[in-house]
Amino acid sequence: MYDKKFIWIIFWLVPVEIFAQAYWQQEVNYKINVTLNDQLHTLSATEELEYSNHSPDALPFIYFHLWPNAYQNNQTALARQLLQLKKSDFYFAAPNERGYITDLDFKVNGQPVKLEYDEQNPDIGKLILNTPLPAGERLTITTPFTVKIPGSFSRFGHLGQSYQITQWFPKPAVYDKKGWHPMPYLDQGEFYSEFGKFDVSITLPANYIVGATGVLQNPEEQARMNALAAETATKTTFTQDLSFPASASETKTLRYVQDNIHDFAWFADKRFNVLKNQVSLPNSNRTVTTWLLFLNRNAATWVNGVKDINQAVKNYSEWIGEYPYEHVTAVDGALSAGSGMEYPMVTVTDPEAIVHEIGHNWFYGILATNERNHAWMDEGINSYYEFRVAEQADPNYSQLAFLVNNKKLRKLFGLENVHANALNLLLYQMVASRGLDQPVQYPSEKFTSTNYGAIVYLKTGILFKYLAAYLGQERFDKAIQAYFQKWQFRHPYPEDLQAIMEQETGEKLDWFFYNLIQTTSPVDAAVTKVSTSGSNLQVTVQNRSAFPVPVPVAAISADNKILELHWTGLMVHDEQLIFENAAGASKIIIDPEHVVPEINRTNNQYQLTRSFPLQEKRKLQFLAGIEQPDRKQLYYVPVIGANTYDKFMLGLGVYNSSLIQKKVNYAVFPMYSFGQNKLNGIGNINLNVLSRKKSGSTILGFQVSRFERFTKYEPFLTINLPKSSGYAPENQLRFSSTHVSTLQHVELDRPENYFEYTFAYTIPSVQYSISSKNAVTRIAARAEADLFIINRNVSTENKPVLGKITLEYDREYRKGKKLQTRFFAGKFFGNKPQGIGYEQFWLGLSGSQDYKKETVFLDRSQRSHALAAFEHQTDDQEGAFKNYLPVYANRWLTTLNLAADLPVTPFRLYADVGLASFTNSSVPGVVSSETNFYYGSGFSLRGSKILQFYFPVIGSNYTHNFPASFKDFTRNIRFSLNLAGYNPFQFITNTLKQ
Known part of the structure; x- marks a missing residue:
């Protein structure tokens, strides 16, 4: 038996703070006098601040934000982030457009003190106090300072004599229960500061x-x-x-x-x-x-x-x-x-x-949250209220006003009946369906610029609309008002918001504040069954999410009015709902107001009047659209093509996913060849598996294509690896098995004497690629291993393996002008590719022979002297020489490709050097090896990535053939047509990644 009196004695002897530490925050009161010089674009100022230590700790130092120094040079956190955000203006800014803070002379209570600058961030300083500031005490800090106002690069600066003076004075960092929060200034990523009183005098013309x-x-x-x-x-x-x-x-x-x-x-x-x-x-x-x-x-x-x-x-x-x-x-x-x-x-x-x-x-x-770490607590919740204000005037308000207000666009893309909330969710659904999502809770600097808008603003705004709908507007408002009353002029954290929301509503909200805020795991619910019980409807709803969720379910009339609506509880698996006032209902639908952040809405509807109630109507939609639960959309777009063998081709592309990728995606692009009177085209189908709690995706797919004389089919597995932040390198691992059959044309003594046969082969392959890009630099690497199997080969041992590695480095050396470097090395391992048919797998000095049929060539079958596939056209792969040399290596090949944009002019100089090694069996019974050196240079016109023209300098192709040497005086103009895999929706994906 315990002695209760003894327990109470111990309790009263122990300080209360051990059991529950009281909230505290620091206080900073400012007096600043500042003068603007609008000729030199400078500020001259003095600052006096009173710092009160309300923490339980003695402070030996105080961190200061000196944010004008963020504009000092290209090594600051701001400069680095602007490059990540694809903004290069600051990087190339002239010295007189830079900004900084100088003439600091800190004194504490009139005594000089030491200021230490952060080694990595010149806009963070540590003020070393002569004696620690005790808990409950205050001190006075003074300093003069001069600020050079930067140009227009971020929030602080000037444009002519228009001044935006923000984050401009020395400011103590926040010290709270989680410690100090010194942070460099960032363009994407906001602030956290102490409350106090400001008395500011501004002198100016x-x-x-x-x-x-x-x-x-x-x-x-x-x-x-x-x-x-x-x-x-x-x-x-x-x-x-x-x-x-x-x-x-x-x-x-x-x-x-x-x-x-x-x-x-x-x-x-x-x-x-x-x-x-x-x-x-x-x-x-x-x-x-x-x-x-x-x-x-x-x-x-x-x-x-x-x-x-x-x-x-x-x-x-x-x-x-x-x-x-x-x-x-x-x-x-x-x-x-x-x-x-x-x-x-x-x-x-x-x-x-x-x-x-x-x-x-x-x-x-x-409500002064730490915006750098919890941007959703200000941007996202504020977006919810922004939506709410706008919906008072217009119930169909959407952030995508250009779509809502443009009747022609709405009709063209089938958006006449799309709910405004669906448009607000669209950008989030686009990134999330591609595995590019990031948790709402991420620090602001880790978001991609797309996700900062899609997730922090739009998704969080809809999430709080979802929460308000679930709790009921009155309960939600009372909880937020209690949050405001308790935390106004203070520093709340996410756990503080959750605690007061749970206290006021009586609901456990981990399903919301953990699963929806801290992970990327989406909500997914489905109507699986509807049965009649007398005059009532019994609806079975299945939760397919990875966590318990509530969803609204409604009975809808034939004219799309809500007859009755119920919310499920926090479903773990299935839940049944009873509808008592649903007479005349034509369908049951989950989330009629689009407040639930679902990606897949195709299972949200049950048609009561159809033989197949879970089957949506099919609707053809031009080009693109937004997924709607009452129809299965099939998109179409006309397609055209041409080459010298098939001549003109006309077709129709049909696909099931557009802006929002589905779990199962398919696309077919049949094209009729008027030259050969046959059906060509491309088709693919893939299963898109998204990561439950982080970015990344796995795609299992199959694609087939037929053009000219070949047919290709390829199963593949692509793994887009998760990223630690939005600007971490892209990593992709791909496994594939490419099967090609091609009709070979062999001439005998005269062109009219020939025979044709089918040549088939299989190439199992593994590829790994990594790339990183900012506004001025691109770094990429790719490694690949291919195994060549000729299906009819009598010698089963001759299955060479080709290993290839490509390294690329591009850098913008001035605005709009680049230096480009590329290194390639390829080597055959095991048996050398010899024998009939294997020569088309050899490494090409002036571009690959495209044995996987990945590139679009106008004259792959080499019918035209003007458009010869491997003489005037290139895929810029393997050796990637700009000037054509008919060199192919069956041992190894390595090249270095250099290019530099010339200042002022639209021209680019290039130079290519390479070594090619191949076996020579021209003498019967003798196989020898030979290694040659090659060089090419010239100039090209900068322009479209799709079409490039190269102009070799006369005599620029130089071949050193050991031991002899000769010069190839090339005079032809060569172009590169890069259309391989061109896909508007891949363009969307690449854009969203940035």
């Missing part, structure tokens, strides 16, 4: 108009802004003049003050139009002043932006919690910040993004 965080304290400037607003309100037309007026010789100093904020930004331009309005908050009736600053461009659109500001402030205050500040401002931005960028009380934005950016005053401004 008197004719500038400023929008800023905080409340303006200058009565004379307040009067000027009111006068400008009154003047703009009377305008009916706006000029398109965007020239900068001269700066006033006199200056003014504007003071802005605000507490309970964690950042300060300001925007200055002499050309702003000003509009002023007010909005009354729905609960307290308190008045908030709204401001809109915009340029003359698109002025008519901007004028309507005041309504959007007011609507956002009103709705967010009603649904989440009251806006706590006196002012809110939206500014027309001149710099590159996407469609907008938020700061406390002020945002730089485009007209269409006003609601979203104003909404960030709640999700980022008041």
